[in-house]
Amino acid sequence: MxxxxxxxxxxxxxxxxxxxxxxxxxxxxxxxxxxxxxxxxxxxxxxxxxxxxxxxxxxxxxxxxxxxxxxxxxxxxxxxxxxxxxxxxxxxxxxxxxxxxxxxxxxxxxxxxWPGTTTAAIAMTEPGAGSDLHGIRTRAVRDGDEWVLNGSKTFITNGGHADLVVVVARTGERQLSLFVVEDGMPGFSRGEPLETMGRRAEAVTELFFDHVRVPAANLLGTEGKGMRHLMERMSIACFALACAESALRWTLDYTRERSAFGSRIAEFQSARFALVEMTTEIEVTRAYLEARVLDLGAGTLTDTDAAKAKWWTTELFQRVLTRCVQLHGGYGYMLAYPIARAFVDGRIQAIYGGTTEIMKEVIGRSLLA
Incomplete structure (x- = not known):
């Protein structure tokens, strides 16, 4: 490839x-x-x-x-x-x-x-609306040459210090639009950092918009037609697969070196079978995902195929993590080992960017279309 x-x-x-x-x-x-x-x-x-x-x-x-x-x-x-x-x-x-x-x-x-001098964030999720974007309540109303933005967002990576935030807001009964909110705009404020289980360095916060007047020039794309998911979901899928491969690699190294009852853990049939099953699933998944990456580059990737890649790889990663932690024994519970950190960092991958259940809804609707 x-x-x-x-x-x-x-x-x-x-x-x-x-x-x-x-x-x-x-x-x-x-x-x-x-x-x-x-x-x-x-x-x-x-x-x-x-x-x-x-x-x-x-x-x-x-x-x-x-x-x-x-x-x-x-x-x-x-x-x-x-x-x-x-x-x-x-x-x-x-x-x-x-x-x-x-x-x-x-x-x-x-x-x-690109040089990292401007920090960015994207604000989609709300306290009452996660994967279901139809539940978004943040609203923008046109007022002359400005939009007046009201609402709140949560679980926003970089939210505490972003210089510009791409905000998803409702601009009509069935319309969602994108606005770029810049640091310092009156009415734009940030909450305290949220305490997450993993990925604690992401600086996740809530954001609040109280009659924020956003210039019309900060509307991103066409009103009511701003949402795209292909790149985000493919990014999550690729990282999930890469993380699964890393977890397996760490576990192979550990079970080759660690002994129990006078034998290396990798020599026990139950451990070998687990390693074989994970290896096979990961290799098969890579073949599928690499084909979708090529589709992305060619401009032929569909929402349905991106949803398939996202839900399958992230759920595969959860299964691999659980088995790899088990094969590490007590050391798999120690944050000094990368498998433990991956366990708490990785759980979110089947949730953000659209939960597994939402991905299956996307695929299911395409089957019935």
């Missing part, structure tokens, strides 16, 4: 991750925020803004295999929180601006996004 250019890229990314990220993950999780300097360092080696056009300073790469490599190397280091930050640039806010933004909007926001 990957060409020599991809392999060269992997060497660069792996070296950076081993040098700048892996030694600091524990510290960032404890302080509940990634050091801002990481993003500037990542930008210097081209880790951010892969799809941002070169005229705005990005790499201008539509080949998602380059992003997949970054996902794999971050998973290898157990750096889920770091991946969430990069995903906001490369899978969410960046693509929204590139695909939906006007020339003026791109000139305003893209040059600061």
């Amino acid at each position: 990957k060409l020599p250019a991809h392999q060269l890229r992997r060497q660069t990314v792996r070296s950076f991750v081993e040098r700048e990220i892996a030694p600091n993950i524990g510290k960032w999780e404890r302080q509940e925020r990634i050091d801002p300097g990481l993003w500037q360092a990542a930008a210097k080696i081209g880790l951010l803004g892969l799809r941002i056009p070169t005229e705005y300073g990005g790499a201008g790469l539509d080949d998602y295999r380059f992003r997949f490599i970054v996902l794999e190397e971050l998973a290898r280091a157990g750096a889920a929180s770091v991946n969430a930050g990069i995903s906001l640039v490369d899978d969410l806010v960046g693509p929204y601006l590139v695909d939906l933004g006007t020339d003026e909007q791109k000139r305003r926001w893209l040059p600061g996004l």
Whole structure:
């Protein structure tokens, strides 16, 4: 699947991750925020803004295999929180601006996004509306050359310090639109950091909008037609698979070295069968996912296929994690081991970006269409 250019890229990314990220993950999780300097360092080696056009300073790469490599190397280091930050640039806010933004909007926001000098967030989830976007209550009403925004959002990664936030708001009975809210706009405020089970370095917060007057020039895309999910769901799927592969790799190493009753754990039939089953499921899943990555690059990926990839890989990851923790025994419960951190970090993957149940609804409706 990957060409020599991809392999060269992997060497660069792996070296950076081993040098700048892996030694600091524990510290960032404890302080509940990634050091801002990481993003500037990542930008210097081209880790951010892969799809941002070169005229705005990005790499201008539509080949998602380059992003997949970054996902794999971050998973290898157990750096889920770091991946969430990069995903906001490369899978969410960046693509929204590139695909939906006007020339003026791109000139305003893209040059600061890829070098990490502008921190971004995307605000969809609300206290009463998660995967069901029809339940969104945040509303924007047109008033002359401005939109008046009222409502609240929750579980927002980077919410506590984002310079710009892409907000999903209702602009009609059946219409959802996207607005870019900038730091400092009157009426825009942030809650205290939320205490999450895992991925504690993501700085997750609530956001509040009290009669925030957003310029009409900050409407992103066409009114009522702003939502897209392909890139986000493929990003989650690729990271879930990469994390499952890392969990299996750690477990293979552990069971080859650890002994019980005079034999290595990997020599017990029950352990061997578990390792065989996980290996097979992961390899079969990779074949499917790599084909969907190529579809994404060709512009032929459907919402249904992205939903299939998202729910299957994230549920596979849950099964792999549970079995791998069990094979680690008591050490699988210790956060000093990467498998334990992956266990608490990974649970969210079957929830955000659309729960497994919502993904099955998307697929089911396509079957009945």
